Amino acid sequence: MFTLRKLALISINAKSKALHISLYLASKFNIGLGGLDGVTGLTGHDPTVSRLICTPIPAGECNPKNFRQQSDDQSLYAGEDWGYLRTTAEELRQTVLQQKDQILSDQRTIRELTGKLSESEEGLRFGATKGSTTSLLGESGISDSPERLADHGHKSGADNPWRMEDLEGELERKLELLEKERKALRLETEKHKEKIDHGISKLQNRISGLENGMSQHLFPEGYRLSFPTRTNYMYAVMKHSVPKLRAFTVCLWLRSTDVGIGTPLSYAVPEQANEVVLMQGMHTPAELLVNDKVAQLPLNLSRGSWQHICVSWNHKGGAWQAYQGGKLRGEGHALATGHHVRPGGVLVLGQEQDSLGGGFDSSQAMVGELSQVGLWDRVLSSNQVASLSRCSKITQGSVFTWTENGVGVFGGATKEPGEPCISIHRVLYDSIG
Structure with missing residues (x-):
């Protein structure tokens, strides 16, 4: 026309x-x-x-x-x-x-x-x-929109009055087939998800079993924490909760491989990031912070060798003491007098917290190794501190004891076998023999 x-x-x-x-x-x-x-x-x-x-x-x-x-x-x-x-x-x-x-x-x-x-x-x-149903619908799906199918049917309707009905029927069959395939795929996906969840659950149970039953035997001669490089993401966390403290003593073995010891220990609470901190900058003296109040510690810390450090504090008069190698190196008073160390915080090893559990600064990070960290809820005597420095048998920390399950490592920090007291005992045994 x-x-x-x-x-x-x-x-x-x-x-x-x-x-x-x-x-x-x-x-x-x-x-x-x-x-x-x-x-x-x-x-x-x-x-x-x-x-x-x-x-x-x-x-x-x-x-x-x-x-x-x-x-x-x-x-x-x-x-x-x-x-x-x-x-x-x-x-x-x-x-x-x-x-x-x-x-x-x-x-x-x-x-x-x-x-x-x-x-x-x-x-x-x-x-x-020949018929053009397959060309309109395709062999494996719908290749044209319903509008185009209807338009094609109108154009050829004069010669083939049966074509539109045939196309509609074929289209319905294709849609039903696609719906069945989608339901089957959804069911198969749900089955796979259940299998994966079941496998993850079994793996988690297995890991828990290993941690609870076999972890005590991973390091029969003790272990130490390793912080090989200066970063703002490599740290360890003590898992035991800290109660309210009117006094405390912290003792640990450390071996620094860089200038200064960084931050061996920091305890933060929601109200105060510097609730308890032991740290030393690269060109500053060692410091003890309690409730963000500072006392400088007269410690002479060298690189490359294991050293035993203890610090203690009491809320009465804010008295404090600092020990190195079992000997008293310094003491003072008026450090956060009358303050009570608040409970419910996070105790981090290897980094200084500027916020609860975070806010790390690489310039304040420890580079080296830590071992046998203990926390007591009282001030230890000088004799007890000296016994610890000689690796003598005494009661472990009442708040925190050095166990493999009690410390979690993050960001690349690792647990390595062996600890300083084992090496000291071997040296003493060899010298006696």
């Missing part, structure tokens, strides 16, 4: 243009459209405005040059604009040529459209014979 309509429009356009040219000629040259009118010219001819000149010429005396000269002689057309007439005639000739080119172009277009129409009709007949 589209092709026939276009052919009709082209024909009407061509007739309109031809009529326009005829009217244009008639208006310019005052030529009638009815036919010849004797010797005077065409019907409607007015001799007073005639542009046609008839000159009798004897037979044999017709010379084309005379006609050319006569046509170029403007004196024969008195009162007429000869140049205008020649320009108008040239325009008309160009118009006729353009119309001819347009007609040829329209003819080519008609031939092309006719060929495409024939190809389309052949394709529709072939599709009606």
Whole structure:
């Protein structure tokens, strides 16, 4: 239908243009459209405005040059604009040529459209014979939207009135199949998830069993914590909770591998990040902080060797003592007098806390090893401290004892077998033997 309509429009356009040219000629040259009118010219001819000149010429005396000269002689057309007439005639000739080119172009277009129409009709007949359901729906899914399927059905409905119903049925079957596959996939995913959860649960139980039953035998000769590099993420945490303390003693073995000891121990509570801190900067003396109050400790700590350190504090008068190698190195008072160390905090080894359990600064981190850290809820005597430095058998820390399950390591800190007292005992045994 589209092709026939276009052919009709082209024909009407061509007739309109031809009529326009005829009217244009008639208006310019005052030529009638009815036919010849004797010797005077065409019907409607007015001799007073005639542009046609008839000159009798004897037979044999017709010379084309005379006609050319006569046509170029403007004196024969008195009162007429000869140049205008020649320009108008040239325009008309160009118009006729353009119309001819347009007609040829329209003819080519008609031939092309006719060929495409024939190809389309052949394709529709072939599709009606072979059926195009699979091409519309695809072999493994829906390749076109329902709107395109419906549009295709409308276009071919005249030749195949059964096609839309067939397509709808096939579409419903495909949707049902996809829904079944999705349900089966969901069930299979849930089964896999249950298996994975069950496996994780078994693994967690196994790990708990290993930690509770076998961990005591991982380091039969004790262990030490290793902080190999200066970072803001490598640390250890004491798992035992800290109660309210009116006094305390902290003892530990340390071996620093960098300038200063960093922060061997820090205890923070929600109200105060510096509740209890033992630290030494790279170019500052060692310090004991209680409730963010500071006391400088006269300790002489060297790199590369194991050293035993103990510090104690009492809320009465804020008295404090500092021991190195079992000997008293310094003491003082007025350190957080009357303060009670608050419970429920986090005790970190190897880092200084600027917030509860975090806010670490690598410049304050410990680089080296720690071992046999103990915390008591009282002030130990000088004899008890000396016995600890000699690795003698005494009661372990009442608040925190050095066990493998009591310390968790994070960020790359590790537990290594062996501790300083085992090495000391071996040296003493070898010297006696």
